[in-house]
Amino acid sequence: MxxxxxxxxxxxxxxxxxxxxxxxxxxxxxxxxIFGESGTGKTLLLRCIAGLEHAAAGQLVxxxxxxxxxxxxxxxxxxxxxxxxQEPRLFAHLDVRGNLEYGRHRARGRNVDVDxxxxxxxxxxxxxxxxxxxxxxxxxxxxxxxxxxxAPRFVLMDEPLASxxxxxxxxxxxxxxxxxxxxxxxxxxxSHSIDEVTRLCDHLLVMDGGRIVANDSLQHILLRTDLPVLxxxxxxxxxxxxxIDHDKDYGLTRVAFDGGEMWISGQHDADTELxxxxxxxxxxxxxxxxxxxxxxxxxxxxxxxxxxxSDASELVHLELGNERILARVTRRSRTELGLQRGxxxxxxxxxxxxxxxxxxxx
Amino acid sequence: MSSxxxxxxxxxxxxxxxxxxxxxxxxxxxWWLSRSDSRxxxxxxxxxxxxxxxxxxxxxxxxxxxxxxxxxxxxxxxEVTGEALTFSFAGLVIASCFYSLPFAVQPLQSAFDxxxxxELEAARTLGASKLDAFFTIAVPLSVPGFVTATVLAFAHTxxxxxxxxxxxxxxxxxxxxxxxxxxxxxxxxxxxxAHQMSIVLVVFAFAILLSMxxxxxxxxxx
Numbered sequence: 001m002x003x004x005x006x007x008x009x010x011x012x013x014x015x016x017x018x019x020x021x022x023x024x025x026x027x028x029x030x031x032x033x034i035f036g037e038s039g040t041g042k043t044l045l046l047r048c049i050a051g052l053e054h055a056a057a058g059q060l061v062x063x064x065x066x067x068x069x070x071x072x073x074x075x076x077x078x079x080x081x082x083x084x085x086q087e088p089r090l091f092a093h094l095d096v097r098g099n100l101e102y103g104r105h106r107a108r109g110r111n112v113d114v115d116x117x118x119x120x121x122x123x124x125x126x127x128x129x130x131x132x133x134x135x136x137x138x139x140x141x142x143x144x145x146x147x148x149x150x151a152p153r154f155v156l157m158d159e160p161l162a163s164x165x166x167x168x169x170x171x172x173x174x175x176x177x178x179x180x181x182x183x184x185x186x187x188x189x190x191s192h193s194i195d196e197v198t199r200l201c202d203h204l205l206v207m208d209g210g211r212i213v214a215n216d217s218l219q220h221i222l223l224r225t226d227l228p229v230l231x232x233x234x235x236x237x238x239x240x241x242x243x244i245d246h247d248k249d250y251g252l253t254r255v256a257f258d259g260g261e262m263w264i265s266g267q268h269d270a271d272t273e274l275x276x277x278x279x280x281x282x283x284x285x286x287x288x289x290x291x292x293x294x295x296x297x298x299x300x301x302x303x304x305x306x307x308x309x310s311d312a313s314e315l316v317h318l319e320l321g322n323e324r325i326l327a328r329v330t331r332r333s334r335t336e337l338g339l340q341r342g343x344x345x346x347x348x349x350x351x352x353x354x355x356x357x358x359x360x361x362x
Numbered sequence: 363m364s365s366x367x368x369x370x371x372x373x374x375x376x377x378x379x380x381x382x383x384x385x386x387x388x389x390x391x392x393w394w395l396s397r398s399d400s401r402x403x404x405x406x407x408x409x410x411x412x413x414x415x416x417x418x419x420x421x422x423x424x425x426x427x428x429x430x431x432x433x434x435x436x437x438x439x440x441e442v443t444g445e446a447l448t449f450s451f452a453g454l455v456i457a458s459c460f461y462s463l464p465f466a467v468q469p470l471q472s473a474f475d476x477x478x479x480x481e482l483e484a485a486r487t488l489g490a491s492k493l494d495a496f497f498t499i500a501v502p503l504s505v506p507g508f509v510t511a512t513v514l515a516f517a518h519t520x521x522x523x524x525x526x527x528x529x530x531x532x533x534x535x536x537x538x539x540x541x542x543x544x545x546x547x548x549x550x551x552x553x554x555x556a557h558q559m560s561i562v563l564v565v566f567a568f569a570i571l572l573s574m575x576x577x578x579x580x581x582x583x584x
Contacts, residue, residue, distance in 0.1 A: 076487060
């Protein structure tokens with residue numbers, strides 16, 4: 001099997017009351033999320049890959065190059081990675097420019113253009129500032145730029161938004177979207193926020209108790225309601241859609257996807273690719289198309305399967321063309337309507353969340 | 363006047379040489395103490411702190427034995443240089459290094475302790491080797507610790523008396539440092555000269571301590 005476009009990592013680590021045991025392959029493209037609750041070993045896995053855990057024995061092969069075999073491996077500074085920690089960890093004795101130059105000077109031969117990265121992360125006005133004068137969001141953007149200027153093969157991001165409040169988070173997310181859209185650099189992104197993961201990631205690994213419990217494309221993983229972290233209130237699917245046009249009068253945008261057309265709120269440029277998240281709680285089903293309803297998006301679909309959820313509710317997996325979404329219905333409604341696998345139904349979607357930034361190319 | 367100036371200059375020279383040696387040797391020792399989990403660490407720490415609690419005469423006595431012509435270091439010194447180590451300037455430097463060691467190592471160690479590992483890890487992931495990260499991150503971020511260590515080691519060596527008396531005696535131009543000279547003048551009831559030398563030392567010591575505190579405060583405020 002070819003290892004050219006992959007990072008394969010195998011680590012086994014015993015800690016007091018905790019063990020890490022992973023054997024994974026991650027594509028060297030796009031953003032791969034490592035998703036799971038706190039304390040499931042996500043950070044530890046990233047630290048192993050970066051070489052920051054001295055005691056960790058394992059195998060790490062990056063695009064066919066062996067970076068670690070057993071205890072013997074490249075030291076941290078010879079693993080060509082960019083690491084963005086939870087906190088910015090800027091160097092207090094250097095200004096922003098000095099922080100950015102630190103990694104670039106040490107990136108032997110390979111050079112990333114400073115101006116490009118500065119523009120990408122909107123740091124033009126900050127270069128002369130000292131780290132302690134920056135806001136949390138600014139500091140984290142500098143930390144991301146610093147990691148990129150090291151000219152890494154791939155970037156590890158350990159919950160880079162977790163230490164920020166909501167407003168700061170919303171300030172940084174568009175920059176991460178830009179990174180995703182403009183750079184071909186693979187990123188491994190650790191998070192416990194389903195929101196961030198659905199917005200940013202293409203591929204997802206789900207971790208639980210030091211183990212990887214699922215490893216698949218984002219869209220496939222989100223349908224895995226058997227995974228504890230993905231069931232419950234947050235259960236839902238992501239579909240990909242393309243903007244057709246905009247209705248100025250009502251402030252709505254029409255989008256097309258594999259299963260039909262939908263209206264979403266807000267303005268989006270024609271032909272933009274959008275990631276739409278549809279939560280199971282926002283989807284209801286009926287046999288016939290309802291005549292008078294406030295719900296705009298009503299599409300024909302097919303029931304693929306039905307699974308028990310709580311005592312009172314069930315999760316219905318639906319096919320809309322080639323896309324799949326979830327609906328949460330009460331067991332009582334499902335019984336009264338006599339819904340079964342294979343039935344054609346009308347799918348009513350009450351709300352759709354757009355996951356990428358409104359204007360990704362700003 | 364030259365009888366005042368001579369001992370003062372000798373004291374300054376001794377303090378400068380000692381401080382230089384202590385910063386060079388004390389930095390790796392303090393770094394090791396700050397980063398190591400070794401079982402030896404408490405023992406080494408206790409040994410480093412010993413000069414703070416021991417009477418200078420006790421230190422001086424053992425140094426006299428070790429540095430003397432029949433002691434381990436003294437004999438080797440005689441073989442190599444042909445001269446005795448005790449009652450010489452070189453002997454004073456070695457004795458002072460032991461005597462002032464904690465005053466250099468402890469400020470450095472606490473500076474390194476408060477540094478933590480976060481910035482260093484970040485530097486390593488940015489391509490810096492351990493040594494590179496030490497000099498480009500740990501040292502600049504520990505400047506107040508280096509200032510404190512330098513000033514304390516210097517000032518403490520300047521004020522040393524008991525150890526010098528034990529291993530150095532009172533040889534003008536060689537081992538007659540200012541504290542010994544002051545003692546001499548008091549013994550011979552020459553209070554005027556003793557006073558003159560003492561006040562110079564008081565003002566000097568106050569000035570360097572003051573400049574250290576001002577400097578460190580500025581650095582923290584920045």
